[in-house]
Amino acid sequence: MEIYSTKSDLQAHLQTLREAGKQIALVPTMGALHEGHLSLIREAQTVADIVVCSIFVNPTQFNDPKDLEKYPRPIENDIALLQSEACDILFLPSVDEMYPTANEHWSIDLGELDTLWEGAQRPGHFQGVTQIVYKLFHLVQPHIACFGQKDFQQVMVIQRMIDLKKLPVTLNICPIVRSEKGLALSSRNSRLSEKGKEEALVLFNVLDETKNNFANTSIEQLQQEAIAKLNTQPEITLEYFAICETRTLQQATDKDNNKKYVALVVAWIEGVRLIDNMLLNM
Ligand code: PAF
Numbered sequence: 001m002e003i004y005s006t007k008s009d010l011q012a013h014l015q016t017l018r019e020a021g022k023q024i025a026l027v028p029t030m031g032a033l034h035e036g037h038l039s040l041i042r043e044a045q046t047v048a049d050i051v052v053c054s055i056f057v058n059p060t061q062f063n064d065p066k067d068l069e070k071y072p073r074p075i076e077n078d079i080a081l082l083q084s085e086a087c088d089i090l091f092l093p094s095v096d097e098m099y100p101t102a103n104e105h106w107s108i109d110l111g112e113l114d115t116l117w118e119g120a121q122r123p124g125h126f127q128g129v130t131q132i133v134y135k136l137f138h139l140v141q142p143h144i145a146c147f148g149q150k151d152f153q154q155v156m157v158i159q160r161m162i163d164l165k166k167l168p169v170t171l172n173i174c175p176i177v178r179s180e181k182g183l184a185l186s187s188r189n190s191r192l193s194e195k196g197k198e199e200a201l202v203l204f205n206v207l208d209e210t211k212n213n214f215a216n217t218s219i220e221q222l223q224q225e226a227i228a229k230l231n232t233q234p235e236i237t238l239e240y241f242a243i244c245e246t247r248t249l250q251q252a253t254d255k256d257n258n259k260k261y262v263a264l265v266v267a268w269i270e271g272v273r274l275i276d277n278m279l280l281n282m
Contacts, residue, residue: 003090022049026142031055032072032187036177040146054091061128106131146172152277184276196270207278214280239266
């Protein structure tokens with residue numbers, strides 16, 4: 001695996017690969033890699049000749065400086081994992097390399113995606129995500145980019161950016177990878193104790209029950225039951241649980257057979273913010 005830390009070296013190398021007709025896939029990450037990320041690398045390997053993984057803990061998408069500070073950065077382990085997956089290229093830039101000028105301006109109209117759910121809870125988060133992903137797309141010029149469904153709204157936001165900016169890249173959305181018991185894998189899980197990981201399973205269980213009962217229960221009742229169950233867990237602080245229509249992420253009220261629905265959940269356990277979701281009728 002080749003490791004680049006500067007844009008110019010990476011671009012020069014990718015240019016020769018592109019001239020040789022290679023299809024390039026990008027897997028953008030913030031490191032602390034786990035099976036979920038590795039599944040993206042494997043998927044990328046099936047659809048492209050060259051897989052570029054980027055590891056960059058992007059400061060502009062953190063609205064809480066403590067969260068940025070605490071974000072795990074086990075870089076040696078990440079490199080070893082990528083090597084064991086035979087990833088072709090790792091891009092590992094510094095903050096100065098990605099943001100050479102302070103307070104660089106970026107603004108993109110994400111519509112309601114910027115104010116609903118994650119947009120509401122983490123003001124500026126999706127502006128920061130699109131800012132860095134746009135830079136990475138511009139730099140790597142991938143044919144395909146792989147993202148996990150775990151950050152459901154993030155994927156929608158990136159698709160919107162691709163559409164708005166007319167970028168020649170196809171998004172490949174990969175399924176959520178879960179532990180044997182159902183916990184959605186996340187870099188943040190490394191901050192949970194074993195007990196916390198057990199407690200966090202309630203998120204999966206509530207999503208799974210919602211999916212199983214979806215055909216026979218009203219949306220209102222499903223939401224009420226899920227919220228009630230999550231609120232009775234003393235170790236969990238629920239931020240939101242909502243059943244939404246997948247195209248707009250508007251909270252659903254009635255079921256429409258022509259529409260698809262997703263349940264979104266965010267909750268805190270042991271001071272760690274956990275996010276999960278499940279498609280309910282597909
Ligand atoms: O999902 C993530 O890890 C980050 O939001 C991303 C897409 C790598 C941008 O920093």
